[in-house]
Amino acid sequence: MFLALREMKHAKMRYVLIGLIMVLISFLVLFVSGLAKGLASDNASSIQTMTADYVVLDKQSDQRLNRSELTNEQLKELLRLTHKKQMTEFGLQMTTIQKNGASKKTDSTLFAVDPKGFIAPPAAEGQSLKGADKNETVGDLSLKEEGFVIGDRLKEETTGTVLKLVGFTKNQSFSHSPVFHVSLKTWEAMHDGKQSVNAVALKADSEKAKQIEKQVSGVEMISKNDALKSIPGFKEEQGSLLMMIAFLFVIAAFVLSVFFYVITLQKVNQFGVLKAIGAQSGYLSRTVLYQVLFLTIVSLVVSILLTFTVSQLLPASMPFLLNVPLVAGCSVLFLTVSVIGSLISLYQVIKIDAIEAIGRAS
Amino acid sequence: MENKLMLQDVKKTFGDGDQQVEVLKGITLEVKTGEFVAVVGPSGSGKSTFLSVAGALLSPTSGRIMIGNQDISTLGTKELNQIRLKYIGFVFQSANLIPYLTVRDQLLLLPELEHQKHKEAEKIADSLLERLGLLHRKNHYPEQLSGGERQRTAIARAWMNDPEIILADEPTASLDSERGRSVVQMLADEVKLREKAAIMVTHDQRMLDLCDRVVYMEDGRLMSHPSVL
Ligand SMILES: Nc1ncnc2c1ncn2[C@@H]1O[C@H](COP(=O)(O)OP(=O)(O)OP(=O)(O)O)[C@@H](O)[C@H]1O
Ligand SMILES: [Mg+2]
Numbered sequence: 259m260f261l262a263l264r265e266m267k268h269a270k271m272r273y274v275l276i277g278l279i280m281v282l283i284s285f286l287v288l289f290v291s292g293l294a295k296g297l298a299s300d301n302a303s304s305i306q307t308m309t310a311d312y313v314v315l316d317k318q319s320d321q322r323l324n325r326s327e328l329t330n331e332q333l334k335e336l337l338r339l340t341h342k343k344q345m346t347e348f349g350l351q352m353t354t355i356q357k358n359g360a361s362k363k364t365d366s367t368l369f370a371v372d373p374k375g376f377i378a379p380p381a382a383e384g385q386s387l388k389g390a391d392k393n394e395t396v397g398d399l400s401l402k403e404e405g406f407v408i409g410d411r412l413k414e415e416t417t418g419t420v421l422k423l424v425g426f427t428k429n430q431s432f433s434h435s436p437v438f439h440v441s442l443k444t445w446e447a448m449h450d451g452k453q454s455v456n457a458v459a460l461k462a463d464s465e466k467a468k469q470i471e472k473q474v475s476g477v478e479m480i481s482k483n484d485a486l487k488s489i490p491g492f493k494e495e496q497g498s499l500l501m502m503i504a505f506l507f508v509i510a511a512f513v514l515s516v517f518f519y520v521i522t523l524q525k526v527n528q529f530g531v532l533k534a535i536g537a538q539s540g541y542l543s544r545t546v547l548y549q550v551l552f553l554t555i556v557s558l559v560v561s562i563l564l565t566f567t568v569s570q571l572l573p574a575s576m577p578f579l580l581n582v583p584l585v586a587g588c589s590v591l592f593l594t595v596s597v598i599g600s601l602i603s604l605y606q607v608i609k610i611d612a613i614e615a616i617g618r619a620s
Numbered sequence: 621m622e623n624k625l626m627l628q629d630v631k632k633t634f635g636d637g638d639q640q641v642e643v644l645k646g647i648t649l650e651v652k653t654g655e656f657v658a659v660v661g662p663s664g665s666g667k668s669t670f671l672s673v674a675g676a677l678l679s680p681t682s683g684r685i686m687i688g689n690q691d692i693s694t695l696g697t698k699e700l701n702q703i704r705l706k707y708i709g710f711v712f713q714s715a716n717l718i719p720y721l722t723v724r725d726q727l728l729l730l731p732e733l734e735h736q737k738h739k740e741a742e743k744i745a746d747s748l749l750e751r752l753g754l755l756h757r758k759n760h761y762p763e764q765l766s767g768g769e770r771q772r773t774a775i776a777r778a779w780m781n782d783p784e785i786i787l788a789d790e791p792t793a794s795l796d797s798e799r800g801r802s803v804v805q806m807l808a809d810e811v812k813l814r815e816k817a818a819i820m821v822t823h824d825q826r827m828l829d830l831c832d833r834v835v836y837m838e839d840g841r842l843m844s845h846p847s848v849l
Contacts, residue, residue, distance in 0.1 A: 260725075260728075260729065260732045261718075261721075261729070264720055264721055264725060265720040267720075268719070268720030268721075268761070269720060316770050481796070527716075528718060528719070531712070531716045531718070532718070533701070534675075534677055534704065534710055534712075535703040535705070535710060535729075535733075535777070536700065536701055536702070536705025536706075536728065536733055536734075536781075537701070537702065537705075538701050538733075540732065563643050612701075612704075613672055613677050613678055
């Protein structure tokens, strides 16, 4: 610490500049991570917020929720194998909704759930779904910004059914469209009793899930994460953003390691003197490490503050989500990466010989 | 009188195979408490190498080196580091101060390396700086000092860890003769005052009267009289 802090104080400009670069890179990391998270949630929060472990699909569905269709027999089998409270079936359909009397159409996804099941969304405003009541629906809060109000009558395009909006829910979207929830009974009535459900949400450990998959013919068991990935566009979006984040981490490691490598090269003579007067390699390596950590931590704090400030200024429609675990995760990864980046310099420091200080070398 | 430093038939060879150069060809020297020894000799004769070996910066190829009562000829890198920290003070040819430390911090670095208490160390540092006439410069960086001030700071630093012996390699090379002389005078005074010992390599004949003894290095051998006059 003695040397680390004094040196940074003396060569302020140098360290401020490199700190600035680190701030920019870590800001970009946090920002892109927030964006990825925001997009994920904007894309598929209906699935993300489901308190299920597995989703049971029809084997021919290619792991696509919207292509899957479960038969009554399969449902009965499933019910036989698990507790009623551990599973709940649901249906979904991409559709457009039109406010009665208005000409504007809104793309949305219709989710049919058991109002008493564990994936039924609680109401954030108004009422939640009830089992018996027919032709009632609750919609995602983002619809409110688009001019929908409780009590609106909404026409669903494919069936022509008119639904009454009784409440708003939080974080319910699918494939970047807001979700309307209806009860399974309404869903059946909308389709004259002909429409079956798409899938079953299941709470189970992997052992049990495997067992069920084996015993029920024609079903496939996928984890909630895989279900997310199978939503159209989800994997591609997240993949490209993740790629950017990974590259940013690599860049951060390189920038730091080149910077400290060059600085260490410049200081070979100095380190020689220090070793000559009795400093151990360990002490000098720690000095370099303190500087790396100090620089990284300060840059991280600045960029976290910056990111939160910027996120306040973003328009509400921009999908951006930054929470404590995400920031903490990025920070830890950033610290690790910077320590890895400093390894070459540490090796340099250890290699330097005290004899550099005397006679010839000076 | 007790020996501060003793070298017995010390040899140092550089390189290996055909490239071998024997730079020190059997050096024997005793330096007693309170003694200030000057080493003179032509360039390339092995003076710096001798100083490095005596100062535990280089291990000898053969021979015995005693600092105080301790035989250091067989110690490893880490132990040699400790020996240098505790028993030896170096003054290098170009002061070799740490550019980002103030004069006072140059001295405080040593107790820091020894994990010693700062309060006492600060007192010692201040009194050293006062004796060497540097107190008014204590918060200055090396770049703000004159050559003589830098060299005096280096001497103060060498004394800071209360070493048994000071090794100085041409400490006056970058100074004019007047400043150089006062720097050497200071070194001599400190040696007497603290009952320590010092070896100084120098090219400057005018400094020799300040030393108790002059030895001559010629082609890797030490002699008490120059072979050619
Ligand atoms: N690491 C080394 N490898 C090979 N040869 C070396 C090494 N160090 C020193 N030498 C050789 O040892 C000889 C003595 O070098 P040294 O630096 O001790 O001379 P010196 O007496 O201090 O000279 P000067 O007065 O010019 O400083 C030189 O010929 C030098 O080339
Ligand atoms: Mg020399």
